[in-house]
Amino acid sequence: MSEKYVSLRNLTLSYGKTVAVPNLNLDVVEGELIALLGPSGCGKTTTMRAIAGLLTPTSGTIVIDGRDVTRVAANKRGIGLVFQSYALFPHLSAFENVAFGLRLQKMPETEIRQRTEAGIATVGLAGFEKRKPAEMSGGQQQRLALARSLVMEPKVLLLDEPLSNLDARLRLEMRTELQRVQKKTGVTMVFVTHDQSEALALADRIVLMKDGKIEQLGTPHQLYAEPATAFAAEFMGFENIFRVQGENLVSDFGQLPLGFKATSPMLAWRPSGVQVGQGPLSGRVSASSFAGGHREYVIDTALGQIKADAPIETLEVPLGENIAFDLPKSNARQLSA
Ligand SMILES: Nc1ncnc2c1ncn2[C@@H]1O[C@H](COP(=O)(O)OP(=O)(O)O)[C@@H](O)[C@H]1O
Ligand SMILES: [Mg+2]
Structure with missing residues (x-):
C-alpha cells in the first residue's frame, strides 16, 4: 500500500493572474478516503480539477501511482469523477448509463454485463437496471453516478460535494453508503465538502483548507479534539x-x-x-x-x-x-x- 498514491508537490494553481492555490503539498494514501474541507472559495474544486487534469498547474507536479501525470490528458489518468450534478443520460436506462464508459472502451459484451451488474449491485441498485434516471430518486441517481464511475475501476475517485443536492435525510443515508462502497472496493477517494459533520463522519483523514492553503491535516478525531488555530476551532464548533x-x-x-x-x-x-x-x-x-x-x-x-x-x-x-x-x-x- 503506497503512502504517496497521489502526490501533489509544490502545486500552484491559477486562473489568469489570480493564484487560487499557492504551493500545495499533499500525499494521499492508497485506499483512503481523504476529505478536502473548507469554506466556499478556499480552493477545493480547483485542487480537484488539477488532479483530474481539467486545469493545468502553473507550477508543481502531480504523481498518481508512481507516474508523473502533470502533463497527461484527463482521460489518460485513471481518474473517476462524481460531481454534485450527476449528469446521467436521461434517455438511457440505469444499466446503459453504467455500461456507457465500458462500451466506449469496446470491451466484450459479456464483460460489460458482468462489470455493470456488479457495479449496480455494489451501490445497492440491483433490480433498478431498466429504470430511466427520471424514474429514480435523487439518492438513487447519485448512487448510479457512483456506479458509473466505479465500473471504470479508477485509480482514484474524485467526489466534489456529491451529496449537497440531496435532502438532509438522504445525505445522511448516502454518507453511510459511500463509506460502505469505499471500504468494499478499496478505491482511493478524494472527497470535497464544506460541511464539517460530513467530513468528520466520512473521512479517514481531513485536509482543512483556507485561502488555498492547508490549515490543518489530521484524522477527524484530531481535528475535532485538537484544532490548532482559531480558524480550525471555529470550523470544528x-x-x-x-x-x-x-x-x-x-x-x-x-x-x-x-x-x-x-x-x-x-x-x-x-x-x-x-x-x-x-x-x-x-x-x-x-x-x-x-x-x-x-x-x-x-x-x-x-x-x-x-x-x-x-x-x-x-x-x-x-x-x-x-x-x-x-x-x-x-x-x-x-x-x-
Ligand atoms: N474559472 C475561474 N476563474 C477565475 N477564478 C476562479 C475560477 N474558478 C474559481 N476561481 C477562484 O478560485 C478560488 C478557489 O475557488 P474554488 O476552487 O472553486 O473553491 P471551492 O471549491 O473551495 O469553493 C476562488 O477565489 C474562486 O473565486
Ligand atoms: Mg467547489
Missing part, C-alpha cells in the same frame, strides 16, 4: 474563541478575568464546555432554547455573546436575567493565533 492578554480574556467588546494562567495567545470553548449555573462570571441571558438533551443559552457578557449548553436538569434561567457561568481550564482549547 468551538463557538467561544477569545484572545488572551495577561490575566484576561479579551474581545473587540471588552474583557473578562481568566481564572487561570494561559500560555497560548487564544483560548476556545465549545458551548458544551462552558459551565452554567455556577461560577465566578456572570452575564444576562439573551436567548434560551430547548434542544432535547440540553438547553442552549446565549449569554451577553463583557466579552460579547457567549454560547453555552446547559444540561437539561439544571434550573432554567429566564430571558433577561443574570446567569452565573465559568470558562473552566479543563475545557479550554489552546490555540495559536
